[in-house]
Amino acid sequence: MILELSQLSLVYQSAEGETEALRDVSFGVEEGEFVSLLGPSGCGKSSLLKLMAGLEKPTAGEILLDGEKIDGCGGKIGYMPQRDALFPWRSVWGNVSLAPELRGERNPESYARLHTLLSQYGLGEFENRSPAALSGGMRQRVALIRTLGASPRLLLLDEPFSALDAQTRLSVGEDIRRIIRAEGLTAVLVTHDIGESVALSDRIIVLTERPGRVLSVHDAGELRALSPHERRAHPLYAAVFDRIGKELHILA
């Protein structure tokens, strides 16, 4: 188990009062696994991701990464925000090389790896371009490679496709999934899109409305071996989709 969450609660305090965002959330993530957190908007799934990223502290419970308690941002976790959050004043390369720059690791080895990643995923000739010159899908790939520059143990994806149009979503989902697989990464994706979660992940954790609790866990089973595109054509896809839809009272 690379990541373990046990009895996690989160209560926000403000002048207006208390807001309970999460209640007693426990689950684990295996090494190399792709897990989706699925739930209605406002169910606290983004808060959960921020807890895992160390951006916020839980009110109760703890999160263990490689058996160590997460306390603040340790740089071991790669975080992909909703929008790509690329820096427009830096070139593609300037963005991608941010992590080694911040760590004072401007050495040929870490740079060579990033150059390889860029050219491997079709961005080699865009290294010196501005992010503004790239399509939404390419920007997401740049954002992912920037995160990989920090060699994270765990990748957290906070609805990274929500700002893209429907067509691009499909192809970017495919791309991101392929990169994560090829690099042998462990990932947690937050989404409110049932189809996306079934197409991309090995396991789906469904959360209730606020305060978020674990409602159910679904294993992709034999879908695990398939690509997102192949999954969508598989009968099991519809079955899992249906089951989750009913649980969330979207489907009757």
Place this chain on the structure above:
Amino acid sequence: MPELSNERRQWLRSQSVRQRRIRLTRLCLIGGFFLLWELGVRYGSVDAFIFSSPGRMGATAWNMAQSGELWRHLGVSIAETVAGFLLGTALGTLIAVVLWWSEFARAVWEPILIVLNALPKTALGPIFIVWMGAGMGSIIAMTLAISLIVTVLSVLEGFLSTDAEQLQLMATLGASRFQTLTRLVIPANLSTLMNALKVNVGLSWVGAIMGEFLVSRAGLGYLIVYGSQVFRMDLVMTTVVLLGISAAGMYRLILILEAQLKKHFGVMG
């Protein structure tokens, strides 16, 4: 260079014709104004003693340039303005950085800054004179007082509106507060900083002239006060025009600096 299409060439030509017409009309407007002024003085009922005239202003400027007076006064005012401008911008940005850094300091200082911002800074002039004497020090203090608080408030506001997701990204990459400042907050606010510079050029002139009104024995502000006291309107009007030219020139320099910085930082799109 790719071959331009006919439509493109036509459009470019129409644009340059339009630009030329705008410039020409503007020139005629200004020229006409001065011409009417001059004609009014020579053949009409405009009193040159009170209103001066472009011809007399030209002669005044020429004589002052010959005697070296012009350069001396101009130099004094420019030195005061530049000193106040640099101090106000640098100090203002520094304070904004401190307040960005510490949330506690920000909460403590916020109402104080707002009160200071609302205070008419010219009211402080006499205090500066008592403290620092009737010299350049007081004038620079005046300039600083006028530009400092505005700089702090506008730069701080820019810093605080830095994109939350970009900040979170920096945090998860393990960036220190200082790295976040230099790698994200400052580059993201380059245009805010440039705007502060532009506003401060104008404010520094206000401060310098205001200060000279109160204490000085040299400078453009001094010339205006002195000229009006001895009723030499030629001198007053000439100085006002010179002031306009100098302020516009300094603003122009900031625009050039901005363009250079943009090129250097590669601010794209």
